[in-house]
Amino acid sequence: MINKTLDQFAQLIEIVKTLRGPTGCPWDKEQTQESLIPYIIEESYELVEAIESKNKDLIIEELGDHLYQTIIQAQVAQDENQFSIFDVLAELNAKLLRRHPHVFGNPQVLSTDEVLKEWEIIKTQEKKNKPKKTESDYFSLPPQLPALQASQKIGDKSKRALFDWENADQVWEKVTEEIAELKQAQSLNLRGDQKDSIEHEVGDLLFSVVQLARHLGVDAESALRKTNERFKKRFYFMHQTSGLDFETFLKLPASQKEPFYKAAKKLTR
Numbered sequence: 001m002i003n004k005t006l007d008q009f010a011q012l013i014e015i016v017k018t019l020r021g022p023t024g025c026p027w028d029k030e031q032t033q034e035s036l037i038p039y040i041i042e043e044s045y046e047l048v049e050a051i052e053s054k055n056k057d058l059i060i061e062e063l064g065d066h067l068y069q070t071i072i073q074a075q076v077a078q079d080e081n082q083f084s085i086f087d088v089l090a091e092l093n094a095k096l097l098r099r100h101p102h103v104f105g106n107p108q109v110l111s112t113d114e115v116l117k118e119w120e121i122i123k124t125q126e127k128k129n130k131p132k133k134t135e136s137d138y139f140s141l142p143p144q145l146p147a148l149q150a151s152q153k154i155g156d157k158s159k160r161a162l163f164d165w166e167n168a169d170q171v172w173e174k175v176t177e178e179i180a181e182l183k184q185a186q187s188l189n190l191r192g193d194q195k196d197s198i199e200h201e202v203g204d205l206l207f208s209v210v211q212l213a214r215h216l217g218v219d220a221e222s223a224l225r226k227t228n229e230r231f232k233k234r235f236y237f238m239h240q241t242s243g244l245d246f247e248t249f250l251k252l253p254a255s256q257k258e259p260f261y262k263a264a265k266k267l268t269r
Contacts, residue, residue: 012067012068013071013085017075019072020075031072032076033073033076036069036073039069040069040073041144043065043066043069046065047059047062047063047066050063052225052226071085074088098122099119099122099123101118101122102115102118117160120160138161139154141153146221147206148206148210148220148221152210152219152221155211155214156214165211165215167215168212168215168216171208171215174208174211174212175205175208175212178201178204179205181201182198182202182204182205185197185201230268230269234265234268237260237263237264238257238260238264241260241263241264242260
């Protein structure tokens, strides 16, 4: 099985190399590391969608597309004499071995929390040979990261820095406090000139809700994405149940749509 896998992997590397070679594909040949960024992001979202669909064939296809992005990035770098896929694999293997001493070094049973703490110690040691970072780098995250996901990661880092609520009940209190502050900001917006204040309070509320999700063991980004899909399914079901053409359905007042929504809610989870 390993030999067959290695053969397939080697073939993939050669295919991508050929695509970027003298007689290769014009599109592949003109790509740069920067030009491929949108495709990396797009393929990542398509992979997430495939995984959530639980469609095995679709997951296989999207994993392949995602892997292609890694291979072509490495090939572009190799063509520019920067690094190769070998360097990528060597770095990954070394990192996995280094960050799992409880498995590959001195085998021992650790809890997930203990493993995370061990990782932080190891990562701190790794950074000793790198340029010194300031405190502003502690929450450094990719700028393209979705805001909900970034908020959750900030919460994780705060927890490791021993600055976190002790339990979900305490976070509930914070959420309730932020709701009250948002309502107050809204009530003060009688002239419509307090948009910045309302935006500020909405942000605080969203951040608090994400931290509540974290304390409840829920990934906020995934939860909201699933809710979005659930709402869309219910909306389409509402239209189908109404028996009306789509344009007529759209013009129905909310009061007439509500019975269809209640029916859709019972049948779509």
